[in-house]
Amino acid sequence: MILAIVVIVILAVGVGAAVVLLRPAAAPSITLWYNSTGHYGDTEPAVAQLIKAQIEATGKVTVNLQSEDWASYRADFAKGNLPFFLLGWYPDYFDTDDYVSPFYSTAGAQSEGSFYTNATMDKWVTNETASVDPTVRGTYFQQIQTQSAKDVPYIPLWMTNAHVVYDSDITGVFLHPVVFKYFIMNKPGFDHITVGTTDSPTSFDPALAYDYFSGEIINQVFDTLLVYEPTNGTLLPGLATQVPTVGNGGISADGKTYTFQLRTGLTFTDGSSLNATTVKRAIQRVITMNLEGSAEFLLEQVAQLGKTPTIDTPNCPGPCTTIVFHLLQPVGLFNQIMAFSVAAPVPWWYNQTGAQQDVVNGNVKVTGDGPYSLTSITSNQQYVLQKNTNYYNPGLYSAFGIPTIPILNKIIINRYSDSSSLKLAIQTHQINMAYRTLNPTDLTALQGSAASLNLKVDIGTSPQIRFLVFNVNKVPFNDVRVRQAIAYAVDRSAIVSNVFHGFAVTLYSMVPPGFFGPDYSSPVFQTVYGSSPDIAKATSLFSAAPLAISLSIFQTDVLERNWL
């Protein structure tokens, strides 16, 4: 009997000893965080492990991987708890500034978790937003990017792909960089389509929503003052009657006053009125509530409306169609921001102290004015968009060959738990379209069998960028040499070819090339760090920063949540 216990103990000790003895000696360690619940797709764990291996190739550091669910991840990096992590960014508006302010301005860097602050950079950012002259802006953007490669608060890695797989008879499918438009799609002989996705929304309140799927729905249901042409980034009048320019007096000479004329007779789908007062109230609401994680900073800081915006409604009451925005500084891209969902007017009765609940007592409360209305929500399972018969401008795209929008009567969006399930569903024609997100291997397979399955597989480069973030206040990343060493060690091509099977593009600057009007992108990381990893340089930089790294051993990696 004693024998039994002894045997068990020996076994346990033996295994334990072997485990301890045969593990390699621990080198100084750093922690890389990533999201494991699929927010960026199922490929994220593979990316994290590859980067870990690439950094460890220097032999100077060990990389511990840590992962979290998305809610905690977002909270943690915003609070500054994550020292080194993977992140992504999707453009909100068609301007290069959208890849610069959020990262290199002090306020932006704080919400992106890097806490980078550089007064000169702030000045350059303010200057480029104030100007409309491409040459002037180009100089600033170049300066910003060059500095970014020196300070390395972020390491740009790759640009993702955008893809959509759908029945080959569906028309009007276009991978628009900012607004995916269901209302221009058509399936001849059908009055509706079913779409599958793996995305989950946060909220359909424009004052809070700041993630892709929420925005995707909001863009069908809420119109903004200005909207985009079907396939590019040119602005069209939406709720407003014209796009403000200096020429038509919509923009003042000093660039600090923007005047919009609203159309008359606008209403939301519940009949409540939409006039200048409504718009003013909605914009103020976003800024006053300042919900954490929302895009409020786009209005307050980027659009320079400030904490207490000065918005005039000179002809209210009455026709109540004129709305005048007074900016603290001139902002060249104000119109662009007015086309983003955060600026979408909401009904006057929307919750003024918090996000409007999407469903109350089983009733959908999401009320907009767009081509579609959201008529049914089965949380996390199905969302039904139905044609808004009172849409104020069905002929919006008549100049582009689309007489009325929306074309289809209903769009039904179904959620699947993961990419493999989504692939199974589109493959067996359970759904008409699969949008966001399929695995790269599944994409390749579907591409191959597309013809026989009567499917179309559209793949385009998306302006979504993926990058590493350093919390520059946390040891050892407060030493720029450590950050530069990692910049030398990462192998972007390996990630692109092995994880994404070529469906992504290597990226050498936080400003992606080739999208918005003038291309201000400059591949600074390639210039400074090369396109292939330089392990020798990385190793020597790590060696030059020994104090920083050895300090990190004593740094606790345990997350400082509010323990009891």
Place this chain on the structure above:
Amino acid sequence: MPKQGSLLAYTVSRLILALPTLLILLTVLFLVLRILPGDPISALEAGRRSTRDIDADKARLGLNLPWWVQYPVYLSQVFSGNFGTSLGQIYLGQPVLQVILQKLPATIELAIGAMLVATVIGVGTGIIAGSRRDKPPDIVIRLYGSIIWVIPVFWLGLMLQLVFAVGLHWFPPNLRYEPDPVFFPPPTRITGLFALDSLLEGRIDKFAISLAHLALPSLTLGLVLSGFFTRTVRANLLRTISSDYVEAARARGIRERIIIYRYAFRNALIPVVTILGLQFAILFAGAVLTERTFSWDGMGTLLLTSIDSRDYPMIQGTVIVYALIIVAISVIIDMINGLIDPRVRY
């Protein structure tokens, strides 16, 4: 007081016993959910709600109070059905109990389907094995029983999907019903169980569709559970076959076949009811994994989603409802046992 040995007395005594069981389960859950370190609310909400709201939520949920104060509040909340409102991204603001009751029928339907499959396969194979003792069918079935329950249920689900949905196109690969509500409107919701509702609606076509979608998930979960049925039914059959009254029947010259079917068979099935009850715990665990594989919108998916979004009230609510169901089922099983086997009542 109803007389000793009556069904009523037995039921009452089981119900009385159920309360402490429930209480203990709730306490264990309370310990796990509240005492373990961490401030889930802050972790959850920072990033989505203002600090003012976060503190208000904490105060409202009573999470900033010492645990001995929280405990009675927690218990009273549970028994009054007040599970609070969701704090997660997806169900923000919706009452937890309401969401749970919406998703519960899906899991119940899956559970019933899986139980049916498990019982039919398990009992069938158990009887075959028991009645052909130590012959090849018995050995094969015993091996099956040992192996089938160790196959990871999520792996089995994927295999079945690939073979029957993608390969043979016999069944749809996932979801509870066709994803196109215009071409295939789902049954009007009466109980929330699609198969039942479609029958109540009188629509055989809807019934067929719900069954088709129910097939693979039930098969997955049912197969894994059947192993246990097989072994237990076989063991019980063997025990009954060698018992005295069967020996007596044999001595009287009754044919073996009749002995098996009339005597042994029926008595061997008595413990099956008990097994059914015990299996519910395993069933719910397996259902979480199965629901994930088949994008089945039930309690399991709800629990996973709330874990992913750190929706603390929803996690608590879901887990408590599981506990309630399990206690309820054990009471029902005990009652059924009392009904068919009077010996138990004493």
Place this chain on the structure above:
Amino acid sequence: MTIKEPPRAEERETLVRSSSSIGTLVDLLLRNRRTLAGALSWVGIGVLGAFVFVAIFAFFLAPYDPQRIFLTPPNQPPSLQHLMGTDDLGRDLFSRMLYGARTSLEIMAIGVFLALVIGFPIGLVSGYLGGKLDRVLVLIMDSVYAFPGLLLAAMVALFLGKGVFNVGIAITVIYVPTYFRVTRNQTLSVREETYVDAARALGAGSWTVIWSYIAYNVLISIPVVFSLSAADAILTAAGLSFLGLGLERPTPDWGLDLSDAQKFLTSGVWWSSFFPGVMIIILTVGLSFLGEGLNDIVNPLLRKERA
């Protein structure tokens, strides 16, 4: 899963104060080695032994470092250089399977061993002393036992975080009631045996009685429970990994590798899902054979029927 409980004491052949119940066990095993039950047990022991050996000597047996990445490209089918192929990050699957045995056994050891260490003494004391303490403990343990194991483990893992030790603790929580139950039942039976009464009559103290007489004979039933709960523990750990609550990458773990590889199955990459799944199945089948076999041997009712 419900562990089938070994029979009551009066149905057993030999029940004396044994200096080594493992001696009795081995004796029974050897005597029964030609029966199906005996054969199953020996198969189980063999499987377990093989995996323990692999776990301890993985360092020497594995052809490559399980973390080493061969991007040539990844997802290579089985070949001479890579016996089980490579996974989606180009790591040698065979090496990962060998090291995965270590992770699985570590979790199993921590989880089940701790459950034994906690559940056994409590069950012993509760069964021997009886009374109010016993009733309360039984109620508590039965309630926890009734709750879905995976869900309880998921709750615990959620709040403890990832890691081998934390998963082990989560598993311990599930299996303490099992060990408690079995131990208590056996204790109850043995307690009524005449020789125990005799010992008490002769003035042996409670502690001596418990330890010398009851514990030894109760321990014979432990290996059965151990094997069956160990098998279940491995499946639970795999389930936790599938739910994203188990271990952190890139720890080689069968459950984690299996769930990571499933997304490639639909594109024809079968080996990265197949081999982890097979490993899990072989080890759990081996353990369940061991448990079943031991159970059949130790259970004389079935033995009587064989006559």
